[in-house]
Amino acid sequence: MELLAVQLKQDTHCTVRDLARHYSVSTRTISRDLALMREQGMQIDADRGRGGGVRLDRNWGVGRVNLDYSEAVDLLISIAVAEQMNSPLFLANLGSVRRQLVASFSPEKRASVNRLKSRILIGVTASTYVQASAKAPPKRVVQALHQAFVDREVLDVRYQREDGATSERQIEPHYLLLKYPIWYVVAFDHLRQEPRTFRCDRLLAAQKTGTRFHLLSKEAFQPSLSHDDLSV
Structure with a gap:
């Protein structure tokens, strides 16, 4: 999917049919990959109507960050804490960041992170x-x-x-x-x-x-x- 993301970011107009032909797969496969990319937080724009194209927001992925597992876990738990506190500021994009982090983990590591998150409790503000x-x-x-x-x-x-x-x-x-x-x-x-x-x-x-x-x-x-x- 990384190659697909690069192409979508570079091309100003690219249809699902064009992508299927380019990668020698079915249009259903491309559609499934696009849906998965959206779930991972990628901003995929699509034009309506026949012949409509799809593209990846050019602002997505600016400055790729390489995190090891422990760093990613800390960041994911910090996001979970911020979301539980229900602060109205700076939370608009946390869901997207969280989905991308979760998608990078194996099922076993996701289960481990969820167990850690369940051990972090949020109470009322201190006096x-x-x-x-x-x-x-x-x-x-x-x-x-x-x-x-x-x-x-x-x-x-x-x-x-x-x-x-x-x-x-x-x-x-x-x-x-x-x-x-x-x-x-x-x-x-x-x-x-x-x-x-x-x-x-x-x-x-x-x-x-x-x-x-x-x-x-x-x-x-x-x-x-x-x-x-x-x-x-």
């Missing part, structure tokens, strides 16, 4: 009191938490409570919760032997342990999600 104390966590902490969340791996963390006291813990990052702009990790805390919710910006250090955990259902964490400020 002004909570927002006032927000700060950016260290990059190395974010990277360790991100990988442990994806791999379902236990983390050794150092956590600072609201009163400034710190503690060393082992946690299982089962879910991530966004109460904009604050991210929380919804985890099973080995220290307390119960589900707890931690503010990500209060994680002072984090290191993967290499130990995997089995995912628990959201229902198991409902008590820890019931607190308004979600501070521990």
Whole structure:
């Protein structure tokens, strides 16, 4: 389909019959390919009436971006978060971007991404009191938490409570919760032997342990999600 996309972008007028003849396939095959390209977010324009042509919007595909799988997953999940927040700005083309990303994955990888998306929860906006104390966590902490969340791996963390006291813990990052702009990790805390919710910006250090955990259902964490400020 990439060759077809290039030709449609270059030719000012090209009919389905011309394309079928050029590629030695049936018009039905070309029509099916055009439909699939539209599903992937390509802007295919068509002239009505007999002899009408089809073309690809010349603005499509400007600056091809090469993403590896992990980068594409992060982008797709970020799009899903933005869509769930129902912001009216800058969302017009996110559906098209998402369809193109999804189309680039194998069925197995699509299922994996959907499982990751189901583990990201969107809550109400954080209170002004909570927002006032927000700060950016260290990059190395974010990277360790991100990988442990994806791999379902236990983390050794150092956590600072609201009163400034710190503690060393082992946690299982089962879910991530966004109460904009604050991210929380919804985890099973080995220290307390119960589900707890931690503010990500209060994680002072984090290191993967290499130990995997089995995912628990959201229902198991409902008590820890019931607190308004979600501070521990």
